[in-house]
Amino acid sequence: MSGTSMTTRAWLLMLPLLAVMIAVIGWPLADTVGLSFTDAKLVGTAGNFVGIDNYVKTLTSSNFQRTLTTTTIFAVISVFAEMVLGVLAALLLNQQFYGRTVLRALMILPWALPTVVNATLWRLIYNPEYGALNAALTQIGMLDAYRSWLGEPGTALASLIIADCWKNFPLVALIALAALQAVPRDITAASLVDGAGPFSRFRFVILPYLAGPLIVALVLRTIEAFKVFDIIWVMTRGGPANSTRTLSILVYQEAFSFQRAGSGASLALIVTLLVAVLAAVYAMLVRRTAGSTA
């Protein structure tokens, strides 16, 4: 078969997918761009062209700046903790001990639990009057009086981060474990003979095998964490006093609660741009590590 007819055939086979993607992603995205330059409301008239007003207002508003900070704190701390806990758990699961197979199988549980169920579960655990956390901490004497973990601005974000980490570190652990099992036995044995201590062995022998898969996990988790909506909506709806409001929650409020479709659209595109920048930075990182290990 000639090159051109193969290319034509390929395009024909891709046509249904591309048509649907244009209908459900391409067109809405273009429409969001259009809306972002108007003062359109969610219900009613189409709105007037207002130029870059929405963008200027958004970028200079203290609401946006505060929300961006909250989102960054949430993403950086939770992803960092997930990476560290995930690698530690993987190193443990790569050792010999009784019950290893069972424990490995259990690691899939938090990942499999639907996000909303996880959020609901932790909301019950953190319950200010009847929650298990308050009960456990008071019964072992670490807490004098019940606290409202999700109701106080000082503890709400940290409580959310713990719930998010619990669900996501096992995934990192499973990815890291698969990578660890690819490290050849004789290399670790040789490093032992050469007298490498546990830390230098991890740094120079094991880490190079982990780097690639971990960076992929880091990319995906960071992008997810930056877009976070579900867990926060179910646990705090962005409260108390907006202390857990992330960018996606802010867009939801602007576009759907306050029905300002135009300014909601501009905000959504700013979020999209931030995510794209993150992704580009990581793509460069991935390429560089791929080059250095090859």
Add this chain to the structure above:
Amino acid sequence: MERKSFLFSFFLHACALLLAVIILAPVLWLFIMSISPAADLTAKPLVWWPQAVDFSRYATLLSSVENSAGAAFVASLTNSILVAGMATIAALALAIPAAWAVSRTPSVGWSLYMVIATYMLPPVALAVPLYFGLAHLGLLNSVFGLALVYLTILAPFTTWLMKSGFDAIPREIEAAAMMDGAGLFATLRIITLPLAAPVMATSALFAFLLAWDEFFYALLFTSDLRAKTLTVAIADLAGGRVSDYGLIATAGVLAALPPVVIGLVMQRALISGLTSGGVKG
């Protein structure tokens, strides 16, 4: 392996125990809440283990008596199965030909990367136009409308997984069949698709789980029992005035059951999928 000191072995087992407790405690507590009498859950000090095991909430939620909590739950369960099932089938139907084409014709690969790049788009970037579009088509609060929207997530994802699946099937096998006179579609049907069956199954499971887990679009585009999915129903329970925490926990256990069973049974296939393609958390 090398000799290990007793102390090291003790340390390992202690860490393993700690990890097991961290993983299991919250899940077990969800289950215990679902079978504890309501009074135990609001007692001070908290009753950690029920005096009498009470499975009645499962019967309540799975009953179909009209206008009961059960009817609402069963309706949302049905909606979740319908939406996730339809979206998965549609996503695979779109992804398989496209993924095969890209796998065999690298010169068109750039279009696939554009499709995959849409995975990064935050759903909020599409939500407002999708809302207008569905309203225009009369598909707000409809399982069909929601399934259509879920293609924004499922189609790029399954295409990505299927493409790496087809890449692993040597094209020489296809060439040999064609040499023997089989046409393109006969070759695909007899040779390629059976070989790709395992990766198709993995992709279908991942897609189903993604749709089962989805909350944001379901929250926006559904409003009552006709289309509300489980995730929205559970969020309603959690945020509402339900006084029996055990009932919320029971709904959570039931919603978690399908993905947990799939996860445990299909562990090996899922992990190889996770490591080959990476996956949404």
